[in-house]
Amino acid sequence: MDEDMCPLEEYLANDDVVYSATQIFDALSDSTRFQILGVLTQGDRAVGELTEVCHVSQSAISHQLRLLRDRGLVASRREGQRVIYSLTDDHVRMLIRTGLQHAAEEVAPVE
Numbered sequence: 001m002d003e004d005m006c007p008l009e010e011y012l013a014n015d016d017v018v019y020s021a022t023q024i025f026d027a028l029s030d031s032t033r034f035q036i037l038g039v040l041t042q043g044d045r046a047v048g049e050l051t052e053v054c055h056v057s058q059s060a061i062s063h064q065l066r067l068l069r070d071r072g073l074v075a076s077r078r079e080g081q082r083v084i085y086s087l088t089d090d091h092v093r094m095l096i097r098t099g100l101q102h103a104a105e106e107v108a109p110v111e
Contacts (some may be wrong), residue, residue, distance in 0.1 A: 009025075023071055024071055024072075024073065024095075027067060027068055027071045027073060028095065028096075028099065029032060030064070032054060032056055032060065032061075032064050033067065033068055034063050034096070034099070035053075035054050036050055036054060036061070036064055036065065036068065037068065037074070037087065037092060037095075038096050038097050038100070039054070040074065040086060040087045041052050041087065041092075041093045041096050041097065044084050044085065044086040045067070045084070045085055046082045046083065046084055046085070047061050047062055047083065047085070048082075050085070070107055072088055073087070073088060073092050074086065074087060074088060074092075075087075075088050077096060087104075
């Protein structure tokens with residue numbers, strides 16, 4: 001058996017790990033949250049910058065960021081009066097990139 005696959009069996013046998021994984025995918029299932037994460041793959045952003053890119057209100061962005069932070073997908077840090085958000089790690093970046101690449105295979109090429 002492939003060594004990379006061995007931990008998967010252990011993870012799947014652990015109800016807490018499975019639940020946590022489903023919470024991550026639940027967070028990814030919302031288009032605004034997915035877009036926020038996609039923007040953060042390109043670099044750290046403040047709420048105002050995310051509002052401009054995602055075309056939703058500041059309160060909506062803040063609400064979604066709170067959920068993403070609670071699920072361990074984004075981190076925040078304060079720079080003066082601004083709060084800057086970033087992805088927690090490369091796993092999140094890989095999930096977003098893989099999801100977009102897979103979706104692009106199903107969609108006609110953009111011209």
